[in-house]
Amino acid sequence: MTGASQDVRRRAGWLPAEQAHLESWLRGQRERLAEREPDQELHPAVAAFRDLVEGDPVLRMQANEMIAQVPTSRQYAERHLESLDELLALVDEVIRSAPEYGDEQMVMTPLDGVLDWTKATPAGFAFYRDPRVNAALREILDSWCTFLSSPMSADVIVDTPSGWRSDAARRAVGMDQFQHDPDDPHWGFSSWNDFFTRRFRDGERPVADPDDDAVIVSPCEATPYRIASDVHRRDEFWAKAEPYSLDELLAGDESVDAFVGGTVFQAFLSALDYHRWHSPVSGRIVRAWVEPGTYYSEADSQGSDAAEPTLSQGYLAHVATRAVIVIDADDPAVGLVAVVFIGMSDVSSCVIGDGIEPGARIGKGDELGYFQFGGSTVCVLFGPGVVESFSLEAIPQAPHEEPVLLHVRSHLATARRREEQPG
Structure with a gap:
């Protein structure tokens, strides 16, 4: 039996099911960039990624070409990225916050949302296989993971339309199945990662036939x-x-x-x-x-x-x-x-x-x-x-x-x- 033809990222809810919703989310990210201080420095991990790309002629060529090229794997209504500087700024913006809830435009993997355009281009296929690129991306992801394990990241676990304590989010997650403190402002979770790795209540997922090794x-x-x-x-x-x-x-x-x-x-x-x-x-x-x-x-x-x-x-x-x-x-x-x-x-x-x-x-x-x-x-x-x-x-x-x-x-x-x- 073979796997079904599907874009798994959308079927799994990591990115919006509709391409238009992802593009709308990206427009919102650009609006956030416009509000930033013009001299705001990039996160050190993002700056190191920039220096790697700009310091190597092949990587610089691939990075610019994967933005200029048009992906062939999906239909795009508009261009997602205009320049390498914009890509870096969007990555920098993403790793300073935790994912928010949304009924239609929810982007649970925001870095993937930013990089989506570049990944399915001829230059992007080569760029993301380079060990140096992956080492730099690992530093970015590790830095983001550190933030997502900090108390500040729990600020999205609140009762607002984009918060994870909203009625819509609670239903989508099936929160009643999981261990949490309903009286705590953040449900008792110390961080976003603590919420993401939540545990089921006792008895919610019993082991099938525990005494039958077959x-x-x-x-x-x-x-x-x-x-x-x-x-x-x-x-x-x-x-x-x-x-x-x-x-x-x-x-x-x-x-x-x-x-x-x-x-x-x-x-x-x-x-x-x-x-x-x-x-x-x-x-x-x-x-x-x-x-x-x-x-x-x-x-x-x-x-x-x-x-x-x-x-x-x-x-x-x-x-x-x-x-x-x-x-x-x-x-x-x-x-x-x-x-x-x-x-x-x-x-x-x-x-x-x-x-x-x-x-x-x-x-x-x-x-x-x-x-x-x-x-x-x-x-x-x-x-x-x-x-x-x-x-x-x-x-x-x-x-x-x-x-x-x-x-x-x-x-x-x-x-x-x-x-x-x-x-």
């Missing part, structure tokens, strides 16, 4: 994107069909052999949903690490037809910054399971939880870590012949169908019983 559960609250079988050790993950390539997906880990010919399940997380990770099986942690990668790179194979929405979901699983956790399941019929938590767009932190280290015991449904802010996606890898079936909720929907949210710790798949294993 029942594998969803590691995230996410919308199914793809199920791929007979995956290869190495494949052209950058191609339009987005095949999975295990060597790159697992960053060359020695566990790759266990998954050749097996199955990959991938799902993406909505901007408004729960962003903590949980173990799909009971077992022992074999390895757990964060693999550095890109932040805003897209697959140019997906940008050649303006009538076809951008994909890049499978591509990003191989190149984006991601946390990889390999688990040796208690059920020998399941064997090794790998879970890859991929940071996308404005994510700057994939945080592996305390104690999730080689040799540690983990129960099915136990917490593994979390994303700090932004768009994200997850892959679960199984060896050949392990999965007997996937639950109906785990089957990806066609793009014209209403997406089905797979609840965290709910039934993802059923493994073949040991006596049913081939060979």
Whole structure:
């Protein structure tokens, strides 16, 4: 089963569903820039990014060309950016605040909103793959993440039309499912990131069949994107069909052999949903690490037809910054399971939880870590012949169908019983 043709960022609510709403938001950002002091200095991380680009002739050429070129992946009613200076000023403006709520124009990944124009241009494809660019972007994102973890960032958790305590936002988030203090001005959250990584109330997401090791559960609250079988050790993950390539997906880990010919399940997380990770099986942690990668790179194979929405979901699983956790399941019929938590767009932190280290015991449904802010996606890898079936909720929907949210710790798949294993 292949992934549906869709612009995942819009389907997941990271960017507005309508391009016109994103363009309206950008006009608002420019109005904010007009109110700034003319001599206001750029944030040090943004200034360092500027110096990198302006100090290298190839990067300066690519940066200016990706603004001048017109993206081919979407229909644009107006030009988003006029110059590199404007891009830098918009980035600087974004990282000084936290995302606000909006019924139509909500941009949950504001840096992605600013960079959207540039990412799907020929020059942009090359620019965002440069390791130096990604190192500079990492500094910008880390600086922003520091702000989003500060008390000042909680100022958007208020009862105003653009605040997260508004009735509309409360309904959109489903806040009654989550732990919070209704009497506190900020619901008891110390920062935006504290709100973003909120926890469910006890009993909200029970573990499916906790005593049956053959029942594998969803590691995230996410919308199914793809199920791929007979995956290869190495494949052209950058191609339009987005095949999975295990060597790159697992960053060359020695566990790759266990998954050749097996199955990959991938799902993406909505901007408004729960962003903590949980173990799909009971077992022992074999390895757990964060693999550095890109932040805003897209697959140019997906940008050649303006009538076809951008994909890049499978591509990003191989190149984006991601946390990889390999688990040796208690059920020998399941064997090794790998879970890859991929940071996308404005994510700057994939945080592996305390104690999730080689040799540690983990129960099915136990917490593994979390994303700090932004768009994200997850892959679960199984060896050949392990999965007997996937639950109906785990089957990806066609793009014209209403997406089905797979609840965290709910039934993802059923493994073949040991006596049913081939060979």
